[in-house]
Amino acid sequence: MGSLGSFIMKEVRHILRDKRTLLILFGMPIAQLVLFGYAIRNELNDVPIAVVYLSGSEEVSKLSNHLTASGYFTLAGVYRTEAEVWDGLESGEIKAAVLVEPDYPSNLNEPGSARFQIITDGSDPNMAQTVSSQLSAMIRAWHQSSGASFPTLQTEVRLLYNPEMKSVYLFVPGLMAFILMLVSALMTSISVAREKEMGTMELLLVSPLKPIEIIIGKVAAYIMLAGVNALTVTLIAVYVFGVPFRGSFVLFSLLTIVYIVTSLALGVLISTKSNTQQTAMMISLGALLLPVILLSGFIFPIKSMPDILQMLAQVPPAKWYLEAARSIMLKGAGLNVVWVPLVVLTGMMFAFIVLAWKNLKEHLDL
Amino acid sequence: MTTFLALLRKEFIQIIRNRPILVMMIGLPIVQLLILAHAATFELRSVEMIVVDQERSAESRRLVQSFASGGFFSIVGHEDNVDMALGYIESSEAMFVLVIPPDLSKSVQSGLPTKLQLLISGEDGVRAGLIQAYANGIIQLQARSYLLESMPVPKGASSIEIRELFAYNPELDYKFFMVPGILVLLVTLVGSLLSAMNIVREKEIGTIEQLNVTPIRRWQFISAKLFPFWIIGLVELAFGLAIAKLVFNIPMMGSLLLVFMAAAVYLLAVLSIGLLVSTVTNTQQQAMFIAWFILVIFILMSGLFTPIQSMPEWAQMVTRLNPVSYFIEIMRRVLLKGAGWMSIQGLVFALAVYASIMLSIAVWRYRKVAA
Secondary structure (H helix, E strand, O other), rough: OHHHHHHHHHHHHHHHOHHHHHHOOOOOOHHHHHHHHHHHOOOOOEEEEEEEOOOOOOHHHHHHHHHOOOEEEEOOOOOHHHHHHHHHHHOOOEEEEEEEOOOOOOOOOOOOOEEEEEEEEEEOOOHHHHHHHHHHHHHHHHHHHHHHOOOOOOEEEEEEEEOOOOOOHHHHHHHHHHHHHHHHHHHHHHHHHHHHHHHHHHHHHOOOHHHHHHHHHHHHHHHHHHHHHHHHHHHHHHHHHHHOOOOOOHHHHHHHHHHHHHHHHHHHHHHHHHHHHHHHHHHHHHHOOHHHHHHHOOOOOHHHHHHHHHHHOOEEEEEHHHHHHHHHHHOOOHHHHHHHHHHHHHHHHHHHHHHHHHHHHHHHHO | HHHHHHHHHHHHHHHHOOOHHHHHHHHHHHHHHHHHHOOOOOOOOOOOEEEEOOOHHHHHHHHHHHHHHHHOEEEEEEEHHHHHHHHHOOOOOOEEEEEEOHHHHHHHHHHOOEEEEEEOOOOHHHHHHHHHHHHHHHHHHHHHHHHHOOOOOOOOOOOOEEEEEOOOOOOOOOOHHHHHHHHHHHHHHHHHHHHHHHHHHHHHHHHHHHHHHHOOOOHHHHHHHHHHHHHHHHHHHHHHHHHHOOOOOOOOOHHHHHHHHHHHHHHHHHHHHHHHHHHHOOOOHHHHHHHHHHHHHHHHHOOOOOOOOHHOOOHHHHHHOHHHHHHHHHHHHHHOOOHHHHHHHHHHHHHHHHHHHHHHHHHOOOOOOOO
C-alpha cells in the first residue's frame, strides 16, 4: 500500500506541477459548457421564410402576420413568384416558403378549398421537417380560427418536465456527459504512452509496483481533478442554465463518480495500447469524439436510429450516463429507474481496468 | 528549392513509416463515415404512446384506432388512470399519453366541444412539438369524420389542403445532408489533430534543434510540414466522396472540381490552425488539449448538428469565424443544390483570407531559436 500511495503522490505532483495544463484542464470544461450551453439549441426561431400570395386577399396577409407573430419565423424580403422563391432557397436567403394558390377563396365562409404549398430547403432535412410541420400546423390553426370550421374536439396539451420546450434542458446534461467523458479520457490516455515515449515506463516496471497498482494509481490521481470538473459543470448547468434538478443529489454524485472512473479507466486502456502519445491522441480524439457526439443520444435521439445502430449505441458509456443523468435531473427519477445504467457503467469500469491491466502485463512479459 | 524538397521527403517518410497512425488516418474517417452517417437524424420513427380511455365507446375506440393505424404512433399500453400512465413517461417507456374524456360520444352527437388531453414528455422540445402537431392532425381529421357522419357538411366550411414540398431532397433523406457534413468533420479532425501534434512532437523529442541549425527558412519549414497533410486531406476527401456516391447515393448536382478547389483552400486554413497550435505549445499534452478545445467548437458550432439560426446573436457571430461552417455550406450548395462558382465565390474568398492569415501567423510564431 505504501508504494501505491507514493506512486499516487508522484502522479499528483506531476499534474500539479504543470500549471499551464492544469489551467487548461479546469478552464476548458467551464468555457465549453458555457459556450455550448448557449449555442447548442434547436428551437426554431427567426427562420427566414417567404409568404407568396397571388390573390392579394386581406385574409392572406393576415396569415403572414400570424406566422411571424410566433417568433419562429421572420419574413425575408418580398417574393412574388415561385421562381424568386427557388433563387432564395439556393442562396440560403430563405429556408422555407408558403405559396398560397391563386384560387384561394375570397370568403372563407363559402365552401371551397384553400390550397397552400409549403416548400422547404430539404438540404438540411432535420430542419426542413421541423419547419414544414410547424408551418403546416400553424396554417391549419389559423385557418380554423378564421371561422372556417368548427372543431368539436379541442385538445389540451401538457408538456411534462419542460413546459416551455427549452432545448437547453435536453442538451446541457448531454454536454456534461460529453465534456466529462472526453476530458477524463484525454487526461489519462496519454499518461502511460507518455511514460513509454519518455522511457520512464521501464523505471516503473522495474519498481515493486504491480501492473494493477500502476493502473489504479494513474486513475486515482486524476479522480480529484475530474471530480472538481464534474462539480463545476453541474453547478453551471443548474445555476447558469437553470436546468431543473429534481432528483437525489447523492444518487447523481454516485452515478457521476462511476462515470468519471469509467472514463479515466478507458483513457488508461487506450494508453496501454499505444506506443506514442500521438497514437493515443488519435484514438482518444479521432475515434471517440464523433461517436460520443453522435451515438450517445446527446444531440440525435437513439430511438430515431436504424436498429443496428441502436444496438451499437449501447456501447458508449456516455449513452448510459446521459440517460441516467437526464432522468435524475429532469424527471427526478430514483434508483428504481436508473439502476440499469448504474450497473452497466460499473461493469464497463471494471472491464476497462481489467483490460488495461492485461495489456500492461503483456507489455511486461515481452 | 532542394532543401525544401529534402524536407518534404523527410516529412513524407516520417508519415509513411508510422504505420498505426497511417492506418488510422485512412481507416478512421472511412469507418466512421460508414457508421455515423446513419446516426444523425431527428426523424421520428415510432412514438410509444399510452391511451387512457375514460369512455370506452364506439367513438373513442375509433379515435384510438386512427392513432394505431397512422404508422406514426405505436400504442404500448392502455391504462385506466392518468397517474399510472404517467409512470410510463417517467421510466421513458412512452413519450406520450392520450386522455379521452368520458363525454366524447355525447359531444360528438351534440356538437358541444369537449377536451382531449395530450400529455407529452417535454424532455426533447422539438420531438414534443412534432408529436403535438401529428396528434392534433389525427384528432382533427377524426373530428371531421365524426362531423360528416352526424350531419351534412355545414355550410361555410371551406376545406384546407396543404402540400409540403422538400426542395433538393424530396424524400427528406437526412443522409444527403449528413454524409457530406460528417465527411468534412472527419477530414478536419484528422488533419488538424496530426498537424497540431507535429511540430510540438519534434520539440518534445528534441529533433527540432537539429532542424533549427539547418539553413531551412521558416516558411519552408511550415510549408513542408503542411504539404503532406494537405495531400492526405484531399485524398481522404476523394475517398469519402466516392463512398458518398457509391454507398449512400448522395446526389452530386454541381461540379466536383469546384468542391476540390474549395477544399484545397479550406484545408490550408485548418492545417495552418493546427500548426499554429503546435508552434505555441510546449508539450504534446498541451497541444492535444488546445486542439481538442478548438475542434469541438468548430464541430458543434458548424451548423451541422444544430441550426445556426437557433443560436443567440453573439454565437452566430462566433460561427462566422468557423471555417468548418463555411465549407459545409459550400458542400451543401454545390453538391445538393447544384450551385456554381457565382454562388460560392464569397465563401471561398473568405476561406482564402482566413487561410492566409492563419498561415502567416503560424510562420511568424515559429521561432528557430529556443526560448
